[in-house]
Amino acid sequence: MxxxxxxxxxxxxxxxxxxxxxxxxxxxxxxxxxxxxxxxxxxxxxxxxxxxxxxxxxxxxxxxxxxxxxxxxxxxxxxxxxxxxxxxxxxxxxxxxxxxxxxxxxxxxxxxxxxxxxxxxxxxxxxxxPSRIPLxxxxxxxxxxxxxxxxxxxxxxxxxxxxxxxxxxxxxxxxxxxxxxxxxxxxxxxxxxxxxxxxxxxxxxxxxxxxxxxxxxxxxxxxxxxxxxxxxxxxxxxxxxxxxxxxxxxxxxxxxxxxxxxxxxxGSINPMFIFPHALGNRCEALAQGWANSLTMGAGQFCTNPGVAVVMKGDTAEQFVSMMSNSLSSVPEQTMLTQGIAEAYRAGQQRMAAQDGALEVLSSQCQGRSAMPFLYQTTAKQWLANKELAHEVFGPLGIVVMAEDLAEFELVAEQLEGQLTTTLHIDEADYPAAKGLMPILARKSGRVLANGFPTGVEVCDSMVHGGPYPAxxxxxxxxxxxxxxxxxxxxxxxxxxxxxxxxxxxxxxxxx
CATH class of the missing domain: 3.40.605.10 (Aldehyde Dehydrogenase; Chain A, domain 1)
Incomplete structure (x- = not known):
């Protein structure tokens, strides 16, 4: 019919x-x-x-x-x-x-x-x-x-x-x-x-x-x-x-x-904190998983994970390279409306104009289509420039390189309210991750471990909300x-x- x-x-x-x-x-x-x-x-x-x-x-x-x-x-x-x-x-x-x-x-x-x-x-x-004393x-x-x-x-x-x-x-x-x-x-x-x-x-x-x-x-x-x-x-x-x-x-x-x-x-930028042992043991899988999540539905999900915070080092550089390679193979996707496509391009151009935003993967987007972009910055630059933390609704990601666990916590503390935050951890990362948990629980409606937040399970225990502006x-x-x-x-x-x-x-x- x-x-x-x-x-x-x-x-x-x-x-x-x-x-x-x-x-x-x-x-x-x-x-x-x-x-x-x-x-x-x-x-x-x-x-x-x-x-x-x-x-x-x-x-x-x-x-x-x-x-x-x-x-x-x-x-x-x-x-x-x-x-x-x-x-x-x-x-x-x-x-x-x-x-x-x-x-x-x-x-x-x-x-x-x-x-x-x-x-x-x-x-x-x-x-x-009725007999209770005094009343x-x-x-x-x-x-x-x-x-x-x-x-x-x-x-x-x-x-x-x-x-x-x-x-x-x-x-x-x-x-x-x-x-x-x-x-x-x-x-x-x-x-x-x-x-x-x-x-x-x-x-x-x-x-x-x-x-x-x-x-x-x-x-x-x-x-x-x-x-x-x-x-x-x-x-x-x-x-x-x-x-x-x-x-x-x-x-x-x-x-x-x-x-x-x-x-x-x-909406939300849904940051992920990728700890050193997890990154060292699963670098390629994490890069591919993030690429898939970031570009699912042309990135048009409110739980799209737009930010990955990693510890600076050779493995982190390898992760960025693998992520760029994974994203470069993603085909052009149609966005839901012309207005959303225009807003995505404007958001990407705003990101490109920020001090400290190093463009890792560039693309060309026209009309109602979207292609992925990838940027890289340091935790110090991220903390100094709030524009880097603004949501870009679409398949755009940014990697934040932290010097140490203290910068992990500083990045988490500066976050605005989020729908989701994510920990990627192996068992050896648990002691370091434990200190981050109270911060993430305060900042978000849903905290994940070793997953990607794109998609929301409809069930009794789900929370899809969070502190403002999520x-x-x-x-x-x-x-x-x-x-x-x-x-x-x-x-x-x-x-x-x-x-x-x-x-x-x-x-x-x-x-």
């Missing part, structure tokens, strides 16, 4: 048309015209979400679980069409789209199963102590409750897993919150067909129509995003994207008359079951009659 986009956007079960339109910019195939949502459409979608909130938030965990499973079923029913239009819009290979679709459906099913246990509700009961204690019960309508911004680099039905949408729906999605203009057709899948699930499960709306625009103006995050009925925002765009939205959320949480995942809320994760907590808040019920308590809390008090 072939999918033919209709170019409409969805508000509370209705596919709507406006006069103003924009065209997609696919890597191949014919551009498609899509309707631009207006600021007044934002209000209609958010008001519909608010109208749906009380009914949807009171659905049972079993009902929401079936709803999430049905969304996954409907996405899988459109698998071939999603892959076809996703590849055309983004230039990503079929295998990547198929894998990302599997991850998207896997996230939905993970949340669907997780909420059945009720453990995420963090239910607590303290029985009344009696009332009956107290606590449970997490959904917060209200959530705004979600689709990501450019993940057309499925972090977009229309991605982790933010899935976790908000699992928590009991309606969602308004602003689709990303880089893949409007992919967003549209996934929105159709969610709409079909809403109808099959007889959920309130306003539980999900999908808005589209060209991305040329900030007006619709601003209208969404500043609408007084929106209670939280999920965002994956650039530091500049995320910080602008974060500031808007903080400046509202009622400030709301902004859960922004804004994310705007260091206590949250956008991947894994703990992501549901972002869209809940604790409520205490004091001396409330059992007949008036939430159903989930009644059962908890009887356990």
């Amino acid at each position: 072939t999918f033919h986009p209709h170019g409409k956007f969805l508000i509370a079960g209705q596919w709507l048309v406006t006069e103003h339109r924009f065209e997609s910019v696919p890597v191949y195939g014919t551009p498609v015209s899509y309707c631009k949502s207006r600021v007044e459409d934002v209000s209609a979608a958010v008001e519909a979400a608010e109208a749906a909130f009380y009914a949807y938030s009171q659905t049972s965990r079993l009902e929401r679980s079936k709803f999430l499973h049905t969304i996954a079923d409907e996405i899988e029913a459109r698998a071939e069409q999603i892959t076809a239009i996703g590849c055309a819009e983004t230039g990503l290979p079929e295998a990547r789209l198929q894998g990302e679709r599997g991850r998207t459906c896997g996230q939905l099913r993970l949340f669907a199963e997780y909420i059945l246990s009720g453990t995420y509700l963090d239910r607590r009961c303290d029985e009344a102590l 009696p204690r009332p009956d107290l019960k606590l449970m997490q409750q959904p917060i209200g309508p959530v705004a979600v911004f689709g990501a450019s680099n993940f057309p499925l897993a972090f977009s229309t039905a991605g982790g933010d949408t899935a976790s908000a729906l699992a928590a009991g919150c309606p969602v308004v999605v602003k689709g990303h203009p880089a893949h409007p057709g992919t967003g549209e067909i996934v929105a159709e899948a969610i709409h079909a699930a809403i109808e099959k499960c007889q959920m309130p129509a306003g539980v999900f709306s999908f808005l589209q625009d060209s991305g040329e103006s900030f007006a619709m995003g601003e209208a969404l995050v500043t609408h007084p009925l929106i209670k939280a925002v999920g965002f994956t994207g650039s530091l500049k765009g995320g910080r602008a939205l974060f500031d808007l959320c903080a400046a509202r008359p009622e400030p709301i949480p902004f859960f922004g995942e804004l 994310s705007t809320n260091f206590g949250a994760t956008s991947v894994g079951t703990m992501a549901i907590r972002r869209f809940l808040r604790p409520v205490c019920f004091q001396d409330i009659p059992t007949a008036l308590l939430p159903e989930d809390l009644i059962f908890a008090s009887l356990d």
Whole structure:
């Protein structure tokens, strides 16, 4: 079956048309015209979400679980069409789209199963102590409750897993919150067909129509995003994207008359610290592994490891040479958007202009394509020039040569917040690495040993977040079951009659 986009956007079960339109910019195939949502459409979608909130938030965990499973079923029913239009819009290979679709459906099913246990509700009961001296204690019960309508911004680099039905949408729906999605203009057709899948699930499960709306625009103006995050009925925002765009939205959320949480995942340089024994024993394997990770998906992953810190010496020089050879064999890759490609070239040119940045491998990039670059610097130069530590979104790496372990620790201490940090170690490196661990744990959301951070496992214990600027809320994760907590808040019920308590809390008090 072939999918033919209709170019409409969805508000509370209705596919709507406006006069103003924009065209997609696919890597191949014919551009498609899509309707631009207006600021007044934002209000209609958010008001519909608010109208749906009380009914949807009171659905049972079993009902929401079936709803999430049905969304996954409907996405899988459109698998071939999603892959076809996703590849055309983004230039990503079929295998990547198929894998990302599997991850998207896997996230939905993970949340669907997780909420059945009720453990995420963090239910607590303290029985009344009427005879306590000097004062009696009332009956107290606590449970997490959904917060209200959530705004979600689709990501450019993940057309499925972090977009229309991605982790933010899935976790908000699992928590009991309606969602308004602003689709990303880089893949409007992919967003549209996934929105159709969610709409079909809403109808099959007889959920309130306003539980999900999908808005589209060209991305040329900030007006619709601003209208969404500043609408007084929106209670939280999920965002994956650039530091500049995320910080602008974060500031808007903080400046509202009622400030709301902004859960922004804004990227990271994801540094790796390669210790001497590991480098000496596995130099070639480490160089090849880093090259593969750095260039995976043209480096368009927020966990892309852009920095390797090594101890100065002959082995380190050999590592740089091997890394350069590995990168030089990587073919030209298509980037997700023209804007991302232009930003990559600008970042590379900024890096090349820095004092202390020695170009090891140079390439030529034109149009929407990307080729890898490799630079080298010293720890002293790195510590003196913060520009060297700025993220370049794409397949660009920099090797930082340290004189000794003390410089390893200085580099780690100067890091801004990171999504990930990595140790490459052999057993003989453990004593030296032990002193670095508290620093890395403080600086990042995920610390790895002897691996590469590209890719994020979707499971209970995953943390995809970190201190600012990796994310705007260091206590949250956008991947894994703990992501549901972002869209809940604790409520205490004091001396409330059992007949008036939430159903989930009644059962908890009887356990």
